[in-house]
Amino acid sequence: MKQDTFGAWKSWEQAPEFTHNSFVETIDGGQAFRWKQIANFYEGRWGYNVVRLRYNNGAIEYSLPSESDSIDSLKNLRKYFACDTDFSSLTNSLPWRNDPTLATAIENFNGLRILRQPFAETLLCFLCSSTKQIPQIKAICETLALDLGNPLADESHALPAWGSIARAGESTLRCAKLGYRARYIYQTALFLEEHPGWLEETEAAPTHQARTLLMKLPGVGRKIADCVLLFGAGRLEVFPIDTWVEKILTRAYQLEGFKKPQLQDFARVHFGTSAGYAQQYLFAAARAGYIPS
DNA sequence: GCACAGGTAGATT
């Protein structure tokens, strides 16, 4: 990969408001797996986009590969960061006034956003994620990109399209350290090859129906389906329950003995129409040690 | 050496 092909740093005038904490947590806190810190900036990839971002006293600055179209890139950046969504207003609407745990999480990560990632890529990344830690998921995604993805403007690689995975076969995936996830991903790739338009229709479907459809895919259960809907389709009401969130709910909210469906009900009632956004605040705060888990 | 990690699916009670 060439290192000196990026243009000058510019201010992203229409950037959302971040704190340093919420900026880093949004791009590199487990929603997305293709950001890496380099010196004082982060380099990220999604679709055919490559961008460097850095936080500078409340402002966000960007640098693009010199060949890329900056109008196009800024448009894609706005979509990726869901700039049409008013997260400040959504934060205010969360029940932090009578929820000290959530209040602590918001205090520490105020300005956190839910990304709007490409649907197909989000599915792939979260199919890689089961019982893996974030650094390992990132490593697997990088390997898949290098082995099967198309080259990008800086000569790094995009994540592979599902068609490339179907053509590659399961043994290639095993080489990417996917382990038992390789079979799920390969079978999913074959299914998507046999059903053109399925992903697009699923992305556009109402949330409940979209979840049911996603869970037909091999290796996609409730948790992965919900992550795809939240991080790859902007369904902010969706509340993924992983091991972290389960611990937070059972301990901080004293819901010992509650099973997953009961926890889902609690989250829907207590956190409301942006429950998934609350989930991400809680997840961030628990991982950082601000709230017990 | 061994438990554990952003789960899921199939078997067994």
Next chain:
DNA sequence: AATCTACCTGTG
């Protein structure tokens, strides 16, 4: 319908 287990691999 609820609970147990195998499934891969890297990390501590």
